[in-house]
Amino acid sequence: MKAIRCKAYGPPSSLILEEMESLHPNANEVVVQVKACGINYPDTLIIQGLYQFKPELPFTPGSDFAGVIKSVGSGVKHLAIGDAVFGFVxxxxxxxxxxxxxxxxxxxxxxxxxxxxxxxxxxxxTSYHALKDRAQLQKGETLLVLGASGGVGLAAVELGKLMGANIIAAASADDKLALCRDYGADQTINYSKTDLKSAIKELTNGKGVDVIYDPVGGDYTEAAFRGIAWEGRYLVVGFAAGNIPKIPLNLPLLKGASLVGVFWGTFAMKDPKANMQNAMTLMKWYGEGKLRPHIHKIYDLEDTSKALQEMMDRKVKGKIVVKI
Structure with missing residues (x-):
């Protein structure tokens, strides 16, 4: 079988396509013949050695997959060879x-x-776990989404609206914000042109936002936190801006606010039943036409490095997919 391999930490151009031995499942595992793999921002970090964990070299990147089960390990009861599936690794x-x-x-x-x-x-x-389990977002509250046109950001906009919140989408370009409005954003902020804290204050009549969803980090974090409402919840989702910000701890004190970490992958592994319940709700909403993932572009496996570079260059709206 063919696989993209990272043999040394570096940019997407350093990845190679290599022939490897076919896989065999261990107990409680399945081997999936992959049909498509979604690209996520952490994929760009893991190949550079900049993510929270570093796989042993060499390794194959990629987390979000869909395909058909090729073989089933011992102990697996709910899946069979030939089943069409999706999931994460x-x-x-x-x-x-x-x-x-x-x-x-x-x-x-x-x-x-x-x-x-x-x-x-x-x-x-990630976004449903963040809004439902970590923030306990309530109908009528105001949700600010940073990096709102990206994969997790756009999902947060769509889910927040479905959960009855007022949505403020913040992004770096007007065309990205137009997409956010199409996905349910009530108000928008272009933080490349406007002071973020001042814009939040203006749009909320000085009250601030109840929940902030932040997959970006960097220079926008403190400005956004200064626009949080009393007893607001700040969701720390990721650091797509590249650097991990530091927050003066007097800010959560003065606002009675909470900094809340969101690490969906660990939650899914530690509490698979709760994650399954969330997944079933999401599947139900998708089946009812209430969720519509936005595909920015589809690449072939041999062009994976181009897909990852486009993600790093901040050109992606929604999701990029590699077809296999």
Missing amino acids: TFGALAEEVAVPANACFQKPGKMDFSIAASFMIAYG
Whole structure:
């Protein structure tokens, strides 16, 4: 089987396409013949050695996958050879085959194509866990989403609106904000042109926002936190800006606010039943036409480095998919 391999930490151009031995499942695993793999921003970090964990070199990147089960390990009861599935792994999905823990694999709805399925679990799973479990977002509250046109950001806009919140989408370009409005944003902020703190204050009549969803980090974090409402919740989702910000701790004190970490992958592994319940809700909403993942572009496996570079260059709206 063919796989994208990272043999030394570096830019996307350093990745190679290599022929490897076919995989065999361990107990409680399945091997999936991959049809599509969604690209996520952490993929660009992991190949550079900049993510929270560093796989042993060499390794195959890629987390969000969809495909057909090729073989089943002992102890797996709910999946069978030939089942169309989607799910997530820590790494390994940018390949023709991937070995997956059975509890991280879900039956693909028949009407969901493989590209959509490979774009779904991490973006929507992360955002729904963040808004429902970590922030406990309530109907009528105001949600600010930073990096709102990206994969997880756009999912947060869509889910927040579905959960009854007033949505303020913040992004770096007007065309990105136009997409956010199409996905339910009530108000928008272009933080490349406008002071973020002042814009939040103006749009909320001085009250501030109840929940802030931040997959960006960097210079925008403190400005956004200064616009949080009393007893607001600040969701720390990621650091796409490249640097991890430091917050003066008097800010949460003065606002009675909470800094809340969101690490969906660990939640999914530690509490698979709760994650499964979330996934079933998301599948139901998708089946009802309430969720519609946005695919920016589809690449072939041999062009994976181009897909990752486009993600790093901040050109992506929604999700990029590698077709295999």
